[in-house]
Amino acid sequence: MNKKTIEQLELMLRREVMRLEKSFTEDLVRNSSTMRVLSERVRAMEEKDVVKSISHILAKCDFCHNNTDRYKCLKNMPCSTCIYNFLNKRLTDIYKEKKGSGNT
Ligand SMILES: [Zn+2]
Known part of the structure; x- marks a missing residue:
């Protein structure tokens, strides 16, 4: 993974x-x-795989980097x-x- 890819991912993450x-x-306003x-x-989350639980929460909120349209995932x-x-x-x-990078 090069620097450009990481920057793109970070930009994508910020947008998401x-x-x-x-x-x-x-x-929240609606319901x-x-x-x-x-x-x-x-x-x-306290009982389960934290990463998996977070993925489910984010999926519930349409948080997916492959999901360009609200109800469509690539x-x-x-x-x-995906998440x-x-x-x-x-x-x-x-x-x-x-x-x-070590401890320095
Ligand atoms: Zn997805």
């Missing part, structure tokens, strides 16, 4: 966060059940899987970067 915030605000769903998911799989794969890869990269 903005989209997520907008979508979340809309959901407070979004808050209930999220708090349920956060509670479930990958032929559930968005929670899980993305987060897993990113975390692995971060771990490798940290290991590579």
